[in-house]
Amino acid sequence: MACPPAAESPPVRQPSVKVILASADVQRVVDRIAHQILEKTQGAADTVLLGIPTRGAPLARRLAARISTFEDVAVPVGVLDITLYRDDLRRHATRAIGPTQLPPGGIDGKRVILVDDVLFSGRTVRAALDALNDVGRPASVQLAVLVDRGHRELPIRADYVGKNIPTSLAESVKVTLAETDGADGVKLYGGTTS
Amino acid sequence: MIRHLLSGTDLDAATATRILDTAAEMATVAGREVKKLPALRGRTVVNLFYEDSTRTRISFEAAAKRLSADVINFSAKGSSVAKGESLKDTALTLQAMGADAVVVRHPASGAAHRLAEWVDGSVVNAGDGTHEHPTQALLDAYTMRSRLGRLAGLSVAVVGDVLHSRVARSNVLLLSTLGAKVTLVGPPTLIPVDWATRAAGANTAGQAPDITVCYDLDAVLPTSDVVMMLRVQRERMSDSYFPSAREYARRYGLDGQRMRRLPEHAIVMHPGPMNRGMEITPEVADSARSTIVEQVTNGVSVRMAVLYLLLGGNNA
Numbered sequence: 001m002a003c004p005p006a007a008e009s010p011p012v013r014q015p016s017v018k019v020i021l022a023s024a025d026v027q028r029v030v031d032r033i034a035h036q037i038l039e040k041t042q043g044a045a046d047t048v049l050l051g052i053p054t055r056g057a058p059l060a061r062r063l064a065a066r067i068s069t070f071e072d073v074a075v076p077v078g079v080l081d082i083t084l085y086r087d088d089l090r091r092h093a094t095r096a097i098g099p100t101q102l103p104p105g106g107i108d109g110k111r112v113i114l115v116d117d118v119l120f121s122g123r124t125v126r127a128a129l130d131a132l133n134d135v136g137r138p139a140s141v142q143l144a145v146l147v148d149r150g151h152r153e154l155p156i157r158a159d160y161v162g163k164n165i166p167t168s169l170a171e172s173v174k175v176t177l178a179e180t181d182g183a184d185g186v187k188l189y190g191g192t193t194s
Numbered sequence: 195m196i197r198h199l200l201s202g203t204d205l206d207a208a209t210a211t212r213i214l215d216t217a218a219e220m221a222t223v224a225g226r227e228v229k230k231l232p233a234l235r236g237r238t239v240v241n242l243f244y245e246d247s248t249r250t251r252i253s254f255e256a257a258a259k260r261l262s263a264d265v266i267n268f269s270a271k272g273s274s275v276a277k278g279e280s281l282k283d284t285a286l287t288l289q290a291m292g293a294d295a296v297v298v299r300h301p302a303s304g305a306a307h308r309l310a311e312w313v314d315g316s317v318v319n320a321g322d323g324t325h326e327h328p329t330q331a332l333l334d335a336y337t338m339r340s341r342l343g344r345l346a347g348l349s350v351a352v353v354g355d356v357l358h359s360r361v362a363r364s365n366v367l368l369l370s371t372l373g374a375k376v377t378l379v380g381p382p383t384l385i386p387v388d389w390a391t392r393a394a395g396a397n398t399a400g401q402a403p404d405i406t407v408c409y410d411l412d413a414v415l416p417t418s419d420v421v422m423m424l425r426v427q428r429e430r431m432s433d434s435y436f437p438s439a440r441e442y443a444r445r446y447g448l449d450g451q452r453m454r455r456l457p458e459h460a461i462v463m464h465p466g467p468m469n470r471g472m473e474i475t476p477e478v479a480d481s482a483r484s485t486i487v488e489q490v491t492n493g494v495s496v497r498m499a500v501l502y503l504l505l506g507g508n509n510a
Binding site: 081084085089090091092093094095096097098099100130133134135136 | 195212215216219222226227228230231232233502503504506507508
């Protein structure tokens with residue numbers, strides 16, 4: 001007796017994946033941001049890089065390393081956890097809080113450059129500005145991001161952008177870094193890309 | 195995440211470790227210029243205290259305020275309780291006022307559990323009779339971990355009036371969960387019978403934590419990483435549990451001589467308030483091994499972590 005033919009399975013809609021930046025591209029983009037920081041801050045004196053966890057922290061360390069390679073200046077690096085300053089804390093299950101490590105010299109009177117992987121609604125940056133307010137008084141604050149995907153919900157812009165990616169809200173941008181995910185890359189998921 | 199914190203048994207190893215890790219981050223806030231976090235803005239925490247307390251109430255108040263919660267302090271004296279209002283009616287009043295969390299201390303064992311059945315918000319047990327005091331156990335564990343670097347495998351001697359001590363009970367439960375070895379030390383009259391028989395191997399059916407009991411303090415000292423002295427709770431003592439205060443102090447009090455028999459790295463803890471000269475001499479209490487003041491500081495961080503984890507998300 002023949003087995004009944006397998007029912008035609010409905011086509012599974014595979015989310016499309018598009019590579020925006022490959023590993024080597026990420027390195028080049030970080031190099032360029034490092035150069036831009038040096039140019040715009042005229043040598044990165046009195047400057048502190050603060051990474052926003054998770055992926056902003058290794059990005060900040062990389063930027064500092066590149067800056068010291070290019071111009072031989074040591075830029076202090078820190079980590080600024082913004083979990084407790086989020087405006088959506090109560091919409092999710094309790095979030096684990098991450099470490100905040102300020103460089104030994106502190107941030108008072110310094111030029112602070114916040115570093116994050118993706119700039120989207122701007123709410124993370126708003127939370128970071130609030131958090132910054134509680135840990136000191138920087139002379140000025142700038143923002144460096146690897147990817148700007150648009151769709152801002154707050155009046156916030158980045159000073160240094162690695163890559164502008166026009167996206168739809170249905171899409172999602174995923175940054176991976178060797179330190180946190182095993183490999184560098186930026187990918188765009190979903191949406192209508194063929 | 196759990197909704198209430200009523201007992202040391204509410205915490206499994208993962209949850210307890212998460213609280214201690216969160217507390218370590220909360221501790222960094224104390225060193226900042228602005229000692230405040232916005233995490234619990236708009237939430238209300240009620241401190242419901244039916245018993246006198248200094249450090250626990252102030253500690254919870256400081257913790258809630260550092261997280262930007264609104265704090266209402268309620269002490270039984272001078273309230274409707276003095277007019278005869280029951281715990282349930284008081285609880286319903288607090289409920290009607292929209293308390294998101296109730297921190298309760300009560301002379302009756304089990305009061306916090308009852309309260310948790312009546313209110314919608316989270317209940318934190320800040321000491322119920324001779325039963326439990328879980329945030330004290332958490333801050334003790336935090337202090338041990340920050341001083342000695344670990345909890346698993348530590349030998350902890352809990353010395354004194356174990357019978358009446360909610361601190362001891364919560365500590366035994368939590369420390370066993372986290373892998374420390376607990377030895378109860380005290381006069382036989384002040385060690386709970388079920389734990390003593392359990393330690394003697396007589397009771398294998400019960401699920402009391404694995405503990406040992408020793409009636410001789412001097413025998414325990416050389417192998418202890420932590421000595422936790424308990425207060426002799428005269429207000430709970432209706433019988434004569436030991437012949438005299440002097441005899442108790444001589445056999446179970448920690449003095450300088452006994453302290454020098456401890457290993458080099460060992461620490462001395464006391465949940466406070468101390469009876470100086472009774473269970474601990476001033477020389478020990480003020481020594482470098484003593485973590486008594488540290489415990490108070492850590493208490494705020496640990497209670498911040500507990501309040502944040504109970505109230506921070508939408509899991510309430």
